[in-house]
Amino acid sequence: MYPTDLQNFSSLKGDTMKKRLEISIYGRVHGVSFRYHVAREANKLGITGSVKNTKDAVEIIAEGDEDTLKEFLEKCKEGPVYAQVSHTYEEWKKCANTFKEFKIEY
Numbered sequence: 001m002y003p004t005d006l007q008n009f010s011s012l013k014g015d016t017m018k019k020r021l022e023i024s025i026y027g028r029v030h031g032v033s034f035r036y037h038v039a040r041e042a043n044k045l046g047i048t049g050s051v052k053n054t055k056d057a058v059e060i061i062a063e064g065d066e067d068t069l070k071e072f073l074e075k076c077k078e079g080p081v082y083a084q085v086s087h088t089y090e091e092w093k094k095c096a097n098t099f100k101e102f103k104i105e106y
Contacts, residue, residue: 018095021069023060023076027086034058035104037080045072048099052106062102063095 025034030053038051038060047069049062060076062069079085 017065018063018097019066019069020093020095020098021060021062021073022091022093023062023073024054024057024089025060025076025079025085026057026088027079028082028084029053029058029079032082033080034083037083038076039102039104041072041075042102047072048102050099050103050105052104061098063097063099 035051035053035058038058041047042049042051042062045064045068047062047064049060051058051060053059062072064072073088073090077085077088
């Protein structure tokens, strides 16, 4: 089968191009709407997953295609206006198709 346009081609890819990216973000990331920033960016890009605060960081699990996840990672490193990211830790994994949407965990 030969796709006649890129939209059809993207639907033929299936989950083979999907990845999972786990990110821990450190710095001034609490009390600055970081989780909401992450969720907004994920929803704009069509990424599924979750974000939550931990004692020292914001932890994100994101699933989507690799190029989109790379763009998402850059947005996460920027953070919202009052955030100050000191460093991040990223781990790329095989997509587990765990999520149907992107959610904020409390």
